[in-house]
Amino acid sequence: MDKNAALPRRPQPNLAWAWCALVGLSALGALLGAAFHEAGWLPAAVALVVWLKGTVVARAFLEERQAHPFIRWVLRLFIAFVPLALLLVAVLGRSAG
């Protein structure tokens, strides 16, 4: 019995696209950080970039959509953790200031 029967059997173009997306998003995040160091919206933008990168790895490389629901939830929770914490610290810091 082949438990991999439903999975892709040829190197998928989406793997290469995922790599391009990850390089592009990482470069975008670095450029935003360098160009808009003081901007109030920077944490929100970086949070979005971090969430997108994690989601790309989970979907394209880890084949999250075919995975057991427990694995899907572990991945989604962890990938959302840093962006949510970034937003929380930014909002609390602004309200404290």
Add this chain to the structure above:
Amino acid sequence: MSGLAIAMPPPPAADRRIPGNHGIWVGITCEFVEFALLFSVYFIARAHYPEAFAAGGARLSSLAGGAITLLMITSSLFIACAVVSLRAGRRRRSILWLGAGLLAALGYPLVKYLEFGWNLEHGVTGGAGIFFTVYYYLTLTHLVHAFWGILGMLWALGRHLAGAYTPERHDGLEALASYWHATDIVWLAIFPLLYVMA
């Protein structure tokens, strides 16, 4: 024949697969919990010392951070290609992809070694302030996890060369790939927190 048919477990539904095996997902879940705790330390420190975190990143080598990011996502791509190639029955190509993934992954400790040397030359030590304590704590822990992944790649490459994996049965290779992709996800969060946001 009917007895055999009854004894066979049903195939997993298309959306209930375990990539690799159960054991590696216990490990990956533990890795995520460990880094969630470390990230919590980062955010608590950042909330209490915003000036130290705003100034700290400028003293790090963004070139090293960018190079490690490129190495991590490239090795992840190569290892994903190794799994998909093996599923297609292309064993030799799968071995080459895995070897390429290992080579790219080995670049990570090399760049980290050079980065730590550069840090010491510029006075960036663990005692240089709260930001740098958190930086060394996070990056060294991630480096340890990357070492486990590199050892796993060496083991999987040896098993692959010995013919242990087939298009139908390659749980070990897929477990390694899952672990490395998870370690990649962790780095993709560390990079902006230390090198971009700060």
